[in-house]
Amino acid sequence: MTTARPPAPAPASVPPRVAAALRASWGRDTCDTADVADWSPRRPSRGQCGATALVLHDLLGGDLLLAEVWLPDGRLQGYHWWNRLPGGAEADLTRDQFGPGETVQPPRTVVRPPGPPRRCRPQYELLRRRVLDRLASAG
Numbered sequence: 001m002t003t004a005r006p007p008a009p010a011p012a013s014v015p016p017r018v019a020a021a022l023r024a025s026w027g028r029d030t031c032d033t034a035d036v037a038d039w040s041p042r043r044p045s046r047g048q049c050g051a052t053a054l055v056l057h058d059l060l061g062g063d064l065l066l067a068e069v070w071l072p073d074g075r076l077q078g079y080h081w082w083n084r085l086p087g088g089a090e091a092d093l094t095r096d097q098f099g100p101g102e103t104v105q106p107p108r109t110v111v112r113p114p115g116p117p118r119r120c121r122p123q124y125e126l127l128r129r130r131v132l133d134r135l136a137s138a139g
Contacts, residue, residue, distance in 0.1 A: 017135065021130075021131045021134040031046065032047040032051070050117070051128075058128065063083065063084040065110070066107055069098065072103075077102055084109070
């Protein structure tokens with residue numbers, strides 16, 4: 001039986017209640033469509049990076065970071081999103097989604113375009129709503 005991996009600790013610059021609200025809000029329905037087949041409750045961060053980075057950006061500001069992810073044979077697996085918060089600390093709440101041999105390359109900063117995301121908009125909107133509801137109910 002495979003057990004869930006413990007989540008990586010959130011950087012000190014991410015309030016613990018925000019990190020907890022994000023992690024508790026992940027599900028198959030908030031997963032990037034490209035990763036749904038690989039998502040499971042044992043690996044809840046799989047496919048959550050784009051929506052998570054956008055919600056964290058909504059809440060804390062900073063920069064969005066984007067990097068290619070390579071497979072062991074050098075093929076492109078996909079892309080990974082995370083945040084650089086005001087003050088310079090990087091916050092990557094979904095880094096533990098990657099399996100052995102999946103290598104995240106150095107990031108580039110991406111300017112967030114105005115308006116809602118073009119890709120995975122329903123997943124982002126659902127995750128955002130869940131997180132804001134959890135934060136509101138926690139006081």
